[in-house]
Amino acid sequence: MARLIALPLPSTGEAAEAVRARWEAGDAVLPLDPEASRAEVEALLAALRPDRLASFDDPDGCALPDPLPTDDGVALVVATSGSTGTRKGVTLTSAALDASTAASLARLGVQHDAVWRVPLPLHHVAGLAALRRGWALGTTPDVVAPGDLDALLRPGADHVAVVPTQLHRWLARDGAAGPRQVLLGGAAASGDLLERAAVAGIEVVTSYGMTETCGGCVYDGHPLAGAEVALAGDDRIRLRGEMLFSGYRGDPTATAATVDDDGWFTTSDVGRLGEDGRLTVLGRADDVVVSGGENVPLAVVVAALRSHPDVADATAVGEPDPEWGERVHAVVVPRDLAAPPTEADLREHVRGDHPAAFAPRRVTFVQELPRDAMGKVTRSSLRAAIAVARG
Incomplete structure (x- = not known):
């Protein structure tokens, strides 16, 4: 051993x-x-x-x-x-x-x-x-x-x-x-x-990729040699191949919950596969806000916000709302912090291609998103940044 x-x-x-x-x-x-x-x-x-x-x-x-x-x-x-x-x-x-x-x-x-x-x-x-x-x-x-x-x-x-x-x-x-x-x-x-x-x-x-795949195993949307990509019925991304982990240490139950008998590892991310087999990662499966009874995938909202010409970067979180149950709160890095887009403009931009529930009901503008050393934005750091920005 x-x-x-x-x-x-x-x-x-x-x-x-x-x-x-x-x-x-x-x-x-x-x-x-x-x-x-x-x-x-x-x-x-x-x-x-x-x-x-x-x-x-x-x-x-x-x-x-x-x-x-x-x-x-x-x-x-x-x-x-x-x-x-x-x-x-x-x-x-x-x-x-x-x-x-x-x-x-x-x-x-x-x-x-x-x-x-x-x-x-x-x-x-x-x-x-x-x-x-x-x-x-x-x-x-x-x-x-x-x-x-x-x-x-x-x-x-x-x-x-x-x-x-x-x-x-x-x-x-x-x-x-x-x-x-x-x-x-x-x-x-x-x-x-x-x-x-x-x-x-x-x-x-x-x-x-992720830790469970020795890091990246899909480059520019296509799997590396020895790796395979598929989608589960709920569009969660599945990965299989030579670089897959051998299990979670001391936790066979967690391992069995994510890796099936055919060696497919089901991630927590959702995606789509193009006709050429190219994978597009849409975001985490658990990042869903239920607003007015409608499921709102935050990854879709973020993608819409980032497509606005005056937005340099963006993310979104859900927060409680007494009328709607939950609402979308967007955190936006404008290209020009001195002249950011209006909240109404951003809502209208999102509603151009999506239902009304997808449009953020609140927007906070920040100079940059609070990313960690690996470029990820955690919910706790984001909520702290929102509190600072709003005084």
Whole structure:
């Protein structure tokens, strides 16, 4: 049996090499957020029960009580983000990670000896996947802090994986250089952002996936070699393939609830498949507001808001309403904060293609959406941003 070693992973080359050393020794790694509080770490260790807790100062670390067994071949146990509930430990094997790495590099057409820059957190699967791409190319990945724009744009790298927030800040810098091929994931990217990148001469490949698929397994709407995409009857996205996780650590019930006997993993996202098989991700299945008895998928509302010419970015939440039960509250980043579109204009724009219940009954304008290091907007951070914006 392998050992599972819990290890805080800051965004440094030293941390990357520490992970590599653990894998070469036959250990599996449970990456920890180096900024997490002691209480958060203790809760995660209690839930996922690794063998040891190590650090750079103490590589051997200390033994932890009552560890769960870890199968040989397991490389990672990554805690899910917890944005929708209890955090789970996603178990990823070396074989799944190798399949993901090989399929990614083949689709991107990356040449051997190319340098991969890694400005994503190493306690997320996206950052660790980027490390493995770099190592597979025979080069040392260039690890930089997620918020260090100067390091992101410095010469010396050919490829980089970023989230939309990082690309937006990159393009906002006049004369920005940086790598010419970008793998963009973590959150939905607006059409405007992709157009600006194209004008700047940056080749962007969009990525869709999650921790359970070793990160992105669908590039520009089409699955990588070894991956399959389908839709369930309720339009939830289903994924299957070589890069699929082997289960949730210590929770076979949760595993069985998401992976069927044929190996299909049913996600929490809804989508549609075009005639050419291209997948369009519409949003989370649970992001539905019931207003006046009508189901309103917030992803549809957000897509409509983002199509308004005066809107740079947008999201939406549901909030209680004494008359309608719930109502849609839009949070909008205008292209010009000094001259934003009116609430009436935005409502009319949404109603142009959708029922009246889809039109936001309240709009809050903000300078930017509160995205985390992976570009996601959590409900708690969004509600906090709304409170600040409204004083």
